[in-house]
Amino acid sequence: MSQRVRFAPSPTGRLHVGNAYIALANWLYAHRHGGWFLLRLDDTDRERSTAAFAEGIEADLRWLGLLWDEKAHQSARLDRYDEAADRLRRSGRLYPCYESPEELSLKRKLQLQRGEPPVYDRAALKLSEADRAGLEAAGQRPHWRFKLSGGTSSWTDLARGEQRVDEASQSDPVLIRTDGSYLYTFTSVVDDIDFAVTAVIRGADHVTNSGTQIELFKALDAMVPDFGHLPLLSDVAGGGLSKRIGSLSLAELREQGIEALALASYLAKIGAGAHEPRTSLAELAAEFDLAAFHGGSPRFDASELRHLNGRLLHLLSYSDVADRLQPGVDEALWLAVRGNIQRLAEVEEWRQICREAIEPRIEDRDLCASAAKILPPEPWDDTTWHGWIASLKGAVGKSGRALFHPLRLALTGRENGPELKLLLPLIGRARAAARLQGLKG
Numbered sequence: 178m179s180q181r182v183r184f185a186p187s188p189t190g191r192l193h194v195g196n197a198y199i200a201l202a203n204w205l206y207a208h209r210h211g212g213w214f215l216l217r218l219d220d221t222d223r224e225r226s227t228a229a230f231a232e233g234i235e236a237d238l239r240w241l242g243l244l245w246d247e248k249a250h251q252s253a254r255l256d257r258y259d260e261a262a263d264r265l266r267r268s269g270r271l272y273p274c275y276e277s278p279e280e281l282s283l284k285r286k287l288q289l290q291r292g293e294p295p296v297y298d299r300a301a302l303k304l305s306e307a308d309r310a311g312l313e314a315a316g317q318r319p320h321w322r323f324k325l326s327g328g329t330s331s332w333t334d335l336a337r338g339e340q341r342v343d344e345a346s347q348s349d350p351v352l353i354r355t356d357g358s359y360l361y362t363f364t365s366v367v368d369d370i371d372f373a374v375t376a377v378i379r380g381a382d383h384v385t386n387s388g389t390q391i392e393l394f395k396a397l398d399a400m401v402p403d404f405g406h407l408p409l410l411s412d413v414a415g416g417g418l419s420k421r422i423g424s425l426s427l428a429e430l431r432e433q434g435i436e437a438l439a440l441a442s443y444l445a446k447i448g449a450g451a452h453e454p455r456t457s458l459a460e461l462a463a464e465f466d467l468a469a470f471h472g473g474s475p476r477f478d479a480s481e482l483r484h485l486n487g488r489l490l491h492l493l494s495y496s497d498v499a500d501r502l503q504p505g506v507d508e509a510l511w512l513a514v515r516g517n518i519q520r521l522a523e524v525e526e527w528r529q530i531c532r533e534a535i536e537p538r539i540e541d542r543d544l545c546a547s548a549a550k551i552l553p554p555e556p557w558d559d560t561t562w563h564g565w566i567a568s569l570k571g572a573v574g575k576s577g578r579a580l581f582h583p584l585r586l587a588l589t590g591r592e593n594g595p596e597l598k599l600l601l602p603l604i605g606r607a608r609a610a611a612r613l614q615g616l617k618g
């Protein structure tokens with residue numbers, strides 16, 4: 178069956194790695210199952226939601242390549258929430274309550290003192306019509322609670338397998354606040370019904386919510402979608418990842434030179450197998466398996482991600498990166514250096530070494546002078562190096578590091594780098610000759 182999924186961030190901040198993991202899981206699941214992906218902005222909190230954060234989230238998703246088929250704003254759907262709330266009122270599942278926050282907290286305290294679970298006692302259900310009218314006349318406005326069945330919600334989770342939530346141990350959840358605003362537990366279900374979502378994939382912090390929401394789907398006579406709850410990521414020390422860890426925002430990772438596909442390759446299998454770089458989201462989708470995410474909190478390790486970033490760059494073709502390379506980096510230069518960089522921006526250093534004058538470093542003056550003397554005439558290609566080195570070995574009687582290290586230092590000014598047989602034709606004869614003689618070139 179083709180699947181319809183949604184990613185539902187609140188635009189109260191930019192995306193961090195934990196959000197990207199959930200967004201990616203939804204997108205890959207949809208694409209694995211010929212599906213459809215909704216970006217839903219949960220922006221009913223008017224104080225904290227901003228258009229700038231919403232735009233930032235969209236930019237982050239675009240950067241990751243997670244394009245959406247449709248976009249919805251909860252703030253534009255209030256009429257639908259009103260309709261669904263009326264329906265629940267009519268069926269007796271949504272009831273008005275007048276306790277103040279202070280009264281509720283006192284009730285909880287007393288319950289705990291008596292050793293009882295702090296579950297809402299449903300006192301408001303006992304109010305008569307006249308009691309309510311009296312409270313309203315005295316200027317009291319209600320908040321509204323959903324009457325749970327008192328049974329058990331159970332489902333086969335796409336990631337965690339069989340799940341059960343005992344609704345009798347939960348308070349009837351508030352769906353509408355005193356000021357008339359709706360809570361996420363409710364709006365999310367109405368949206369999932371209206372957009373015909375078939376799989377709700379989100380973090381394990383929502384498992385209890387899902388129990389309640391399953392009852393809401395049923396109370397609204399709707400089909401209950403599948404649920405998949407992914408284990409929450411932790412940092413390398415085992416602590417939770419949070420939005421506050423700025424260094425883990427996608428914007429920051431992008432600035433650090435992390436490739437979107439490296440992050441996607443990393444998150445698509447985090448805690449669920451070995452990390453292999455993949456050069457397209459389609460490949461990741463073909464391999465994606467939600468059932469592999471049934472373990473404990475996977476650790477997000479930035480150093481592993483950086484390593485994967487390097488391995489990904491080694492696999493990318495020139496056309497994969499051409500639009501992000503500086504002018505002057507052609508295919509030959511890219512192919513020569515891609516195996517030796519961790520971040521794309523490092524290509525620039527090698528462009529300068531190949532295409533601009535640099536100060537050589539002379540370690541063995543005689544060797545370099547001999548090498549300069551027998552440089553073959555151009556045109557050069559990647560076979561030039563072998564012929565030249567073979568003659569040089571004979572001329573100077575050196576080999577191994579004693580031969581190669583001084584040549585690398587003179588030709589590139591660097592201790593390490595891409596294969597010299599690939600760099601030599603890019604540097605060209607005039608620069609090579611100058612550098613081997615200790616001249617800037």
Ligand code: GLU
Binds near residue numbers: 365
């Ligand atoms: N806005 C909710 C959140 O960020 C969405 C949760 C869900 O996917 O249902 O937690």
